[in-house]
Amino acid sequence: MDYSSDQNISQIISSLSHELRTPLTILSSNLQLLKSNNLNLEATVRAETFQLCEEALNSVTKFLDGIHFLNLANKQELRAQPEVFELDQLVHNVLNKRNTSFYGSDRIQVDPGFKQKQVCTDQELLTKVLIHILDNAYKFSAKEVFVKMTVENQHLIIEVEDQGVGIPADEMSLIFMPFYRCENVKMLSGTGLGLSIAHKAIKCLNGEIEITSAIKKGTKVKLKILLDEC
Amino acid sequence: MNAKKILIIEDDLALSKTLKNVLSLNDYQADIASTGAEGIQKAYEYCPDLILCDINMKPIDGYQVYNILKDSSLTSRIPFIFITGRSQLNDIRFGLELGVDDYIVKPFENEDLLKSIKVRIEKYEKLVNIGKNDYKTLLNLSPNGVFVFDGETIYETNQAFMEITGLNESEIKKITFDQLVSPKQYKKIEGKIMKCANGLSGNFQEEIQIRTASGTKEKYILHVSPSQKHNGFTLLIGLLAHAEQSTDSAQLEYEKLVNILEEEKVYISGNLAHKLHKAFDSPNGGMQQQGGTSTMLAKSVFSKREQEVLNLSCKGLPIKIIADQLSISDRTVEKHRASLMEKTNAKNIVEVIIYALKNDLVEI
Numbered sequence: 001m002d003y004s005s006d007q008n009i010s011q012i013i014s015s016l017s018h019e020l021r022t023p024l025t026i027l028s029s030n031l032q033l034l035k036s037n038n039l040n041l042e043a044t045v046r047a048e049t050f051q052l053c054e055e056a057l058n059s060v061t062k063f064l065d066g067i068h069f070l071n072l073a074n075k076q077e078l079r080a081q082p083e084v085f086e087l088d089q090l091v092h093n094v095l096n097k098r099n100t101s102f103y104g105s106d107r108i109q110v111d112p113g114f115k116q117k118q119v120c121t122d123q124e125l126l127t128k129v130l131i132h133i134l135d136n137a138y139k140f141s142a143k144e145v146f147v148k149m150t151v152e153n154q155h156l157i158i159e160v161e162d163q164g165v166g167i168p169a170d171e172m173s174l175i176f177m178p179f180y181r182c183e184n185v186k187m188l189s190g191t192g193l194g195l196s197i198a199h200k201a202i203k204c205l206n207g208e209i210e211i212t213s214a215i216k217k218g219t220k221v222k223l224k225i226l227l228d229e230c
Numbered sequence: 231m232n233a234k235k236i237l238i239i240e241d242d243l244a245l246s247k248t249l250k251n252v253l254s255l256n257d258y259q260a261d262i263a264s265t266g267a268e269g270i271q272k273a274y275e276y277c278p279d280l281i282l283c284d285i286n287m288k289p290i291d292g293y294q295v296y297n298i299l300k301d302s303s304l305t306s307r308i309p310f311i312f313i314t315g316r317s318q319l320n321d322i323r324f325g326l327e328l329g330v331d332d333y334i335v336k337p338f339e340n341e342d343l344l345k346s347i348k349v350r351i352e353k354y355e356k357l358v359n360i361g362k363n364d365y366k367t368l369l370n371l372s373p374n375g376v377f378v379f380d381g382e383t384i385y386e387t388n389q390a391f392m393e394i395t396g397l398n399e400s401e402i403k404k405i406t407f408d409q410l411v412s413p414k415q416y417k418k419i420e421g422k423i424m425k426c427a428n429g430l431s432g433n434f435q436e437e438i439q440i441r442t443a444s445g446t447k448e449k450y451i452l453h454v455s456p457s458q459k460h461n462g463f464t465l466l467i468g469l470l471a472h473a474e475q476s477t478d479s480a481q482l483e484y485e486k487l488v489n490i491l492e493e494e495k496v497y498i499s500g501n502l503a504h505k506l507h508k509a510f511d512s513p514n515g516g517m518q519q520q521g522g523t524s525t526m527l528a529k530s531v532f533s534k535r536e537q538e539v540l541n542l543s544c545k546g547l548p549i550k551i552i553a554d555q556l557s558i559s560d561r562t563v564e565k566h567r568a569s570l571m572e573k574t575n576a577k578n579i580v581e582v583i584i585y586a587l588k589n590d591l592v593e594i
Contacts, residue, residue, distance in 0.1 A: 018286065021315040022242050025337035029248045032340045033255065045251055052244050186288035187265060189242060 015179045019063050019191055023056035030056075058099050066193040069128075070178055073200035080122040080204050082228035087114045087149055090123060094130045102138040107145055114149040119156050120230040125201045130158065132194040133221050137162035140185060141218065151227070158223040166215040175211070184215070233259040234351055237278035239269030239295060240313070241287045249282065249313075252340050258347070266290025270298050273305045280351055282334075285314045285321075296328060309350035313338075349575045356531075375450075375470035378457065381427040382406040385465070394450075394470060396443025407468075412447070415439050419452065426456050427464050437473060449473035531573055539566040544583050 030049045034041070041049060072078050091110055095102075102108050137145040141164025148159045167175060171182045176199040179192040202209050207225035236258050240246040246262045253260040261276055263269035266287050273281060281299070285292035292312055299305040311332045312325055322333050332346045369376055375391030377384050384402050392398060395410060407423075408416040415438050425431040433455035439447040453469040532540065535556075542552040549567075553560045567579055574585040 018315050021336045022245055026242075026244050026248050028337040029252060029340055033248075033252055036340070037255065041255070045255070048247065049251060052248055055244055187241065 012179070015192075016067075020060060023060045023063075026056040027053055062099065063191055063193070066191065066197055069197055070193070070200060073204065078125075078200065078204045080125060080206075080228075082120050082122055082230055084118055084120045084230055085123050087117045087119060090126060090130070093123075093127050094134065097127075097131060100131055101135050102145075105138065107138065107143070108134060109144050109146050111146070111148040114151070117149075117151050119151060120228045121156065121205055121225055125205055126225070129198045129201045129205070129223065130160075132198040133160050133223070136194055137164065137219065137221070139188065139190070140164040154227050154229075156223075156225045156227055158225075159220065160223075161218065161220045163218040166217055166219055167211065167213040168215060169213075172211070172213070233257055234279040235276060236260045236347065237263060237269065237272055237276055237281045239263045239266065239272075239281065239283040239287075239292070241265060241284060245284075252343070253347075256344055266292070266295045269295050273299055273308065274302075277304075278308060279354070280309045280311065280347055282311050282313055282347075285312055285325075293325075293328065296330060300329065307354070309354050311346060311350065345575065374472075375468075377468045377470075379407050379466055379468060380464075381423050381466060382408070391470065394440065394442060410440055411438055412441075419454075423454060423466070426454055426466055429456065429464055432456065440470060532570065536566050536570055536573075539563055540570055540582065540586055543567065543570075543579055544586060 030053050033049055034046075039046065069078075091114075095108065095110075097103065134145065134147070137160050141162040143163040145163075146159075146161045148161075150157045165184055167182055168184060171180075174180050175182065175195050177192075178196040180196075181190060181192040199209060202223060202225070205225050207223055210222040210224070211219060212222075213219040236253055238246045238249050238253075238260055240249065240262070241264055243262075243264060246264065250260040250262055261272060261278070263272045267290055269281075269283065270290075272278075283292045283295055287295075292314075296310055296312075299308065299310070309331045311334060312330055313334045313336060314321065315336045325333060331350050334343055334346060369388040372388060372390055375388065375394045377387040377391050379385060383406055387399075387402060392402070395402075397405070408420075411419075419436050419438060422431070422434050422436065426434065433453065435451055435453045438450060438452050440450050442448050449472075450470045451473055453471070455467050457465045457467045535558075538556055539552060542555060547555075549560050549563050553563045556563070567582070570582045571577070571579065574582050576582045576585060
């Protein structure tokens with residue numbers, strides 16, 4: 001986040017207040033509903049009310065985590081902690097993370113060529129990157145999302161390809177800005193933080209992110225990470 | 231009584247589900263639209279009694295939804311409440327200038343929301359009833375035959391129309407307008423009626439012969455004017471005045487009726503029974519009628535003293551001066567103001583004034 005001008009700060013504050021207000025409203029309204037009816041709601045309505053509360057809490061938590069992460073990255077306080085792990089473990093972690101849009105979906109197709117390969121990098125950061133990239137690929141397309149991982153010359157290369165709406169060419173330079181959302185997806189819900197978080201995390205991993213996209217055809221994200229030696 | 235229908239236009243599904251539950255548990259029937267475009271479409275199809283609308287939506291925002299719905303006579307009178315995260319005064323002022331009925335700022339108390347909805351719907355119904363009564367009285371007193379039709383099918387008539395034609399309600403439902411006149415007579419007016427129904431021309435009048443109750447043909451002056459649009463076709467108002475009568479008085483009465491009917495929201499239910507549904511004071515409407523309705527509303531809601539206090543308050547006068555002008559004590563003025571706030575559901579006197587201005591209850 002760029003705090004360099006008043007205008008940016010005011011934009012950040014207005015995004016913050018907008019992002020928090022809606023889940024807070026949902027929480028407050030549903031709690032009042034439960035309270036005023038002494039929890040005596042029809043079973044399905046009560047279940048939905050609790051679920052709406054939980055979802056609202058999750059979205060607030062997720063949003064605050066995102067902000068916190070960007071803030072750490074901005075202050076240069078983000079440190080990669082490399083460790084050796086198997087790529088199977090990474091894929092398992094990502095696909096089994098609850099509260100992602102793609103949780104439990106069979107639309108994510110992972111090429112099994114990476115099996116049993118060991119790498120050394122920060123597993124937590126890489127998981128974060130992959131979750132945000134997959135989240136977008138899944139959210140902005142209705143078809144399969146293909147994931148391919150290869151290790152060569154001490155680099156881990158991850159390719160995520162979707163067949164979705166695509167990113168407008170004139171907005172390509174803006175997509176890593178916090179809160180930025182492309183014109184063609186503004187009617188879909190989202191905070192505009194995902195790619196900025198992925199971008200910051202990949203930088204911290206000594207990696208690069210390369211995005212190619214064609215409108216209404218799809219987007220291909222290529223991550224190239226320099227692996228540590230441990 | 232049927233549950234009141236509320237349309238929720240909100241792009242956050244979790245919030246609209248929440249609102250729907252809150253409303254359903256308070257005996258409203260709620261429907262959800264998740265984009266501005268869908269909201270506009272549903273407002274036409276669903277004919278809600280009230281609309282709750284988010285402002286911050288893409289690509290069509292709440293202000294655009296409001297403006298589009300206000301442009302159509304079918305939807306322009308539906309009470310409209312914005313739900314917004316924007317709490318800036320400028321935004322609210324902007325909305326009020328547009329004529330929005332109320333603002334609810336997120337997060338809100340469910341009770342405040344329900345109260346606002348209740349007040350708007352009640353106010354709306356009061357005005358509908360005033361309009362309806364005006365219309366019914368005029369219709370039933372009229373010696374002229376009045377009927378609403380689409381060029382062919384006749385949907386509603388008054389008593390005089392049935393007396394002229396000798397047909398009862400169920401018989402009228404079975405016939406079309408052309409059967410009331412001879413084919414030759416119908417040819418003379420067919421083109422004009424079609425033009426009117428297609429919106430190609432305004433009103434017209436023509437002398438025709440009608441088959442009357444006694445079986446003879448009598449000369450009448452037929453006035454026809456376009457009224458409300460419904461599902462793409464225009465409803466027409468027809469009036470039959472005896473040819474011997476002074477055309478002037480028939481014309482005058484007819485204009486008055488058209489004025490009122492233009493103020494009405496008309497729709498056709500399943501069995502084609504035609505109901506005059508909703509009326510409201512419109513800024514485009516006939517001035518005389520509008521003034522009448524508003525004054526009637528003011529009279530039915532506020533006491534004479536309260537109206538005087540309201541008028542002076544709207545001029546921006548302080549309590550002391552108002553008290554002097556009306557020769558009452560300061561405390562009494564305050565009491566009247568408190569009562570005004572209660573009746574208009576306002577939190578302070580400024581809100582009372584806004585309410586009064588929006589509803590044309592005072593002149594400045």
